Amino acid sequence: MLCLTCVLIVFGGIGVKRIIKDKEKNYKIRLFVFIFLLVLALFVAVWFSDYLSYDYDIYLSEWINEYKALSFRDALLNITNISNYTPVYNYFLIIIVKLNINPLYSVKFITFVFSLLLGLSMELVVCHIKKTKFNYCRSVVFLLIPTVCMEYSFWGQCDAIYVSFCVLAFYFALKKKSKLSFIFVGLAFAFKLQFLFIVPILFVMLIIKDENGEHYLKWKDIWLAPLMYVVNLLPVFVGASIWDLLLVYFVQTTYYSTISQNCANFCYIFEIMQIYVENRNVYISLISIFTILTISILIFLVVRIIKLNKSKSLSPLDLLFFATLFSFIMVFFMPKMLDRFYFLSVVLAIMLVCSKLDLSNFYIALLLELSLFFVMYSQFSWTEDWILSCWSSMMILALILNFIILVVFAVRFFKTYKLKTKENQPIKNENVETISNET
Numbered sequence: 338m339l340c341l342t343c344v345l346i347v348f349g350g351i352g353v354k355r356i357i358k359d360k361e362k363n364y365k366i367r368l369f370v371f372i373f374l375l376v377l378a379l380f381v382a383v384w385f386s387d388y389l390s391y392d393y394d395i396y397l398s399e400w401i402n403e404y405k406a407l408s409f410r411d412a413l414l415n416i417t418n419i420s421n422y423t424p425v426y427n428y429f430l431i432i433i434v435k436l437n438i439n440p441l442y443s444v445k446f447i448t449f450v451f452s453l454l455l456g457l458s459m460e461l462v463v464c465h466i467k468k469t470k471f472n473y474c475r476s477v478v479f480l481l482i483p484t485v486c487m488e489y490s491f492w493g494q495c496d497a498i499y500v501s502f503c504v505l506a507f508y509f510a511l512k513k514k515s516k517l518s519f520i521f522v523g524l525a526f527a528f529k530l531q532f533l534f535i536v537p538i539l540f541v542m543l544i545i546k547d548e549n550g551e552h553y554l555k556w557k558d559i560w561l562a563p564l565m566y567v568v569n570l571l572p573v574f575v576g577a578s579i580w581d582l583l584l585v586y587f588v589q590t591t592y593y594s595t596i597s598q599n600c601a602n603f604c605y606i607f608e609i610m611q612i613y614v615e616n617r618n619v620y621i622s623l624i625s626i627f628t629i630l631t632i633s634i635l636i637f638l639v640v641r642i643i644k645l646n647k648s649k650s651l652s653p654l655d656l657l658f659f660a661t662l663f664s665f666i667m668v669f670f671m672p673k674m675l676d677r678f679y680f681l682s683v684v685l686a687i688m689l690v691c692s693k694l695d696l697s698n699f700y701i702a703l704l705l706e707l708s709l710f711f712v713m714y715s716q717f718s719w720t721e722d723w724i725l726s727c728w729s730s731m732m733i734l735a736l737i738l739n740f741i742i743l744v745v746f747a748v749r750f751f752k753t754y755k756l757k758t759k760e761n762q763p764i765k766n767e768n769v770e771t772i773s774n775e776t
Contacts, residue, residue, distance in 0.1 A: 374477040385490035404434045413572040417581040424569040449489040455501035456480045462508045466653045466692040496680045499529040510542045515555040523565025530586045534681050538660040548650040600674040601735035624672045631670040661685040679709045697749045708738040
């Protein structure tokens with residue numbers, strides 16, 4: 338409680354100072370709203386702080402207990418044997434153990450701090466696209482989005498960490514600060530393999546140019562991204578195997594033997610049918626088919642967007658839409674996805690609707706939020722009877738919503754972003770201001 342309060346006082350103090358300094362019209366009302374939202378975020382974090390999620394009870398708490406029995410050196414030495422998460426996140430767990438502080442509160446506090454960073458980074462993207470001043474009230478509202486709330490109050494997982502780095506990587510790409518963009522995508526890479534969900538849009542931004550003929554990102558700076566993974570190699574200095582540290586993500590991908598781990602995506606249909614349970618060849622075939630399908634769709638979209646950019650420079654809002662589309666497509670079609678992997682898509686969709694409020698953006702954001710909320714909520718049910726009777730229904734409902742989202746994406750993409758037959762002919766784009774043709 339004290340740590341949460343201190344963090345919010347620091348953040349709130351900066352926000353209050355900026356709001357008062359601006360002294361714009363109705364700044365007193367904005368000041369009141371900002372403080373009220375901060376208190377509400379603190380209330381949510383504290384109210385559900387004692388909740389034990391399935392992931393914490395089965396995995397995180399067990400890892401923490403094993404670290405308790407080891408010295409600091411031995412904990413680092415056995416880091417890949419104890420946990421299947423990257424070492425950098427386990428550093429937090431080891432520090433928690435050695436400081437002898439409440440592990441549950443500490444894990445949720447870390448998630449809350451990065452959720453706060455996520456809210457700040459989301460607002461940076463929105464105010465850059467809208468060309469407005471930083472809105473502290475809106476940055477706190479992002480903390481109160483139901484799925485974000487559940488992340489730091491119920492789940493206590495590390496999704497807010499890598500997602501905040503992905504959003505910052507996208508923000509600095511928009512700002513054409515190539516080095517910072519690759520540093521942050523590298524940090525996301527160091528935490529979670531799901532950093533890959535932001536990679537397609539960054540690859541597009543490596544290729545295309547803006548309206549001034551400048552590249553968003555530079556090829557010469559790519560080396561900074563893999564360099565960030567070095568933070569995971571520190572246990573080498575106490576004798577840990579470098580190969581074990583490098584193969585963490587391979588171990589993660591082979592940890593579950595299901596084709597969809599409670600994820601409401603296309604593969605979940607085959608998970609329900611269970612046609613691969615007694616046939617390993619069918620399982621491998623399904624994994625291969627869906628992986629190839631996903632890569633094929635991504636290649637098609639990337640090529641089309643690059644061609645599209647030759648007709649008309651894409652705006653930052655267009656790029657945000659494509660980032661949301663890419664992340665959704667990857668989770669919806671890729672096999673071996675987990676329930677909360679839509680988290681980045683939800684965050685991007687919320688930024689999209691805040692940047693431009695229209696019906697398609699609103700439907701995408703609302704349906705994505707509801708879909709992930711249904712899946713996450715089904716994990717936080719308090720009675721076993723409720724889980725047995727309603728969990729599958731919630732998953733199917735989320736899957737139906739995701740199919741609707743796919744249709745909305747497809748209609749929006751093919752209707753708005755049409756390729757023109759003539760070179761350099763402007764495209765009809767509702768997200769870009771109409772300009773007169775050059776003669």
